[in-house]
Amino acid sequence: MKKLLAVSLILLLVCQLYASDNADLFKPKKIEKAMKKATFWQLKHPKHKLYDWTNGAFYAGVFAAYETTGSKKIWKALMEMGETNEWKPGPRLHHADDHAICQTYLDVYRVEKQEQMLIPFRDTIDKMMATPYSTGKIRPITWWWCDALFMAPPALVKLGEILDEPKYLKLNDKLFKETYDLLFDEEENLFARDMKYKTDWEEPRYEANGKKIFWSRGNGWVMGGIVRVLEELPADYPNRSFYEKLFVRMAQRIAEIQQEDGLWRASLLDPASYPGGEASGSGFFTYALAWGINNGLLDEATYKPVVQKAWVGLNSLIQADGRVGWTQPIGADPRANFSNASWEVYGTGAFLLAGSEVIKMNW
Template structure:
């Protein structure tokens, strides 16, 4: 009898523990929790600015800030974005052909669509007019205009947004050309991932490449996160009948399938995708962009809900665990061209916060 009672008690404890764990998990998907966490992360980051406002780092951050503005419907967030634009005079960065310096223009265009003030996009229009008539100077590593995979988040959404806003296909056509060049150079069709740049391609004649400790190719989490985030932001804009839309859609689906395979037990992704054992901590920025992209795919019926929703839910719970008590998004890898930089709970960067805000803006739309 005592043994039976003990078994019954054990079962009840197990049921109670499981229920408590489920309740704890569910809180991460409550709309109020998501909004509060996004607001706290945004507030912390706005009070801890970093880099020049037109810099690519802030291009990613303010993409997230605008997503937070749409999600939270806060006039104060709108004012913060407007103040940023006024400070930069709504100009891109100074490097004409460099995709990084065009990233901030995504937010300028988003703001123009709300406010209708031509000053918000005129400098970018003038920059692109010059861009299109000025030859790009190639080099051994920089063989094409967008020669590194991160560029596919920075410039393509800005170009496509501009073309759609102005109803001018020349910007979409330019994006198609430059995006496809980058794809042809860096996309690994065996792994369905992008090399960071030509130095990480094993089959490139005359280029010495390094390997991970396990002998696998180096595929950087954040670099591929940039690409998936960029694909989302291009697909959101492209007309349904645009001739090359299926190319972007196929690339997105291939990468999504691979990325889910590489998700770790804690829901996050490691700084190096194919050698997680060498990078035991979940990395905030790459994981943030993957969460954003996968959630968007589910929300828009592009990714099968039954197959991908569990990965999205696990990713958001993992990502939420990186939020520090003061609101900062921790565990963000510092600036660099590959995974080999240490980071910790204290490590933050504005693009990590941007990725988190973008993720939150899609997670809150999930129909679970």
Template sequence: MYKSIFILLATFLLSGSVVAQKSGNEKLFKDRYIKKTMKKALDWQLENPKHELYDWTNGAFYAGVFAAYETIGSKKIWNAMYEMGEANDWKPGPRLHHADDHVICQTYIDMYRVSGEKKMIEPFVETMDKFIATPYEADGIFEKTWWWCDALFMAPPAFVKLGITLDEDKYLKLSDKLWKETYDLLYDKEHHLYARDMSYKWNEPGIEEKREANGKKIFWSRGNGWVMGGLVRVLSELPKDYPNRDFYIKNYKEMAAKIVSLQQEDGLWRSSLLDPDSYPGGEASGSGFFCYALAWGINNGILDKETYLPAVEKAWVGLNGLIQPDGHVGWCQPIGADPRKNFVADSWEVYGTGAFLLAGSEVIKLDE
């Protein structure tokens, strides 16, 4: 009897928390409002370009632009992506093995799937064949090809998209190999989070240990947001019977459970995940990628809806609070390799907008 009462009470409290998240914020979850807000943020960002168009920052942004195109269906959005591709000659960045220079190719491949124009993927195919044929030259402690966690958003989805599109298993196998190397190098199996790179590893010979003010390990919000985003973009491509799919599912579920436990009361995450008191403001880019990844998991039946939906709703409410009057996504941490950067309401970056657009593209799919 007592067990039944406890279950009933827990169910009531959970349903109450969901209602509380949306109470007074119902309009934020309306399809029309989500599209309107996404369009406003996108229009502002397109009018305020930044960085080389092939740069990793824009690779993350245009991943969100394509998601906005699928959500809104605007010819203007397609034209913006097409102009970007033409300006880049549909090429990746110049560094052969550097994951950051491959992320823009995710958008090229997505566009190729719509239009069938081979020029959109031919340069990337040439680059990938050269990548496979050319050994990576290690640099000091960075002996692995992908020695920083951000890389897992940048390159694997592009490799896997190309492999699925062309039915070429070699690209998938390469992605599996390099992801596993990075996992073995950086994944903390106690905390279920990724260190940003080897310089944030602990108890490693020759590496000075770094800790937060509260003595805890340093886990960067956006860095782990990159990984979560990379996981869902790889999983969305891999067939259900793919041999290594379970590895990615396990990694994703472990991280999802941990990430939800670190969400703050305002629905956002701090730039340093284990020391939120030292970073009092919610950060746009990490929070955007977490919202995107968690919503995707619900929409695809991988994450339990009752457990994770309240977190996604809190995150979406919080993210909308970061949109500034002119439409730009504020409170975005600047470029850097750690949480230690100051940012304010006016702080923006193109990848912050990309993360917001990706989040909106999944939140709009949530069942009522």
């Protein structure tokens, strides 16, 4: 016990010294300014259909930026997005990617209380529940890839809480647990991207150093999804402990493999093969860990230095115009190349979510 206390005190001291060297980055006005700059740059540079999963992640961050800054300009952008989409999910009935944007619709609904903002998603999920899902070799379950756990679960739980309909929470529990059982690695406390990255697959894949392949962005999205689910679930919800325990297990592992620059590499267990810090995975990890501290699930003395290094690292990726660089492009594994010029809307979304929690911490 005394040894643990001593370690915690040392970590806090290191944290304070690190904060003094980068003090400006942790000032609320500085964080808000960075969030606004990134938001407005990204809004001026659209890239995908507004209902696309990429924008599901981006607009989750945009709503967080609105909550943080109170910007009327950001609120206008949220309303314009929803109206353009007619508050509808994407066209694929069972596909979690096409449900991601609905997280933001439901957040906006809570402010505006306009039923057209939630009815299309409710009707889609009701139809989905009544329609069998066609499985296959790679997709034996509905949510067969790990980043699906960011896309759909928060939207389902938000819908259930808003409508006071337990069936949507139960559906999330069922589908989430299926993904956990299929893809969670009990030894590494990380998720394989999909079945092709499990060691029992017919042609198992490994990194150059012989380690298993665990994708940073995929695991970042899982952690982001978990905290967004926990944010919604009642404290006495019967299955809440499952999500809390999973979150803590992943947080411990993620903290262990943070790199010296505060960021995480595209492949979590083979950083030498991927030298650049990656914005989207790192952003979601920062968001999740900061949320865990702010909500009492993670020990502040242990995890605050991790978040601190991560926020400094993330700010090093922001370009002068507000673009979030060093974002890995769309793909299904760590191998796609990226640079300071590489950007994607979900990289900005991850940065905004991170900022929305970092700003709440006691610096």
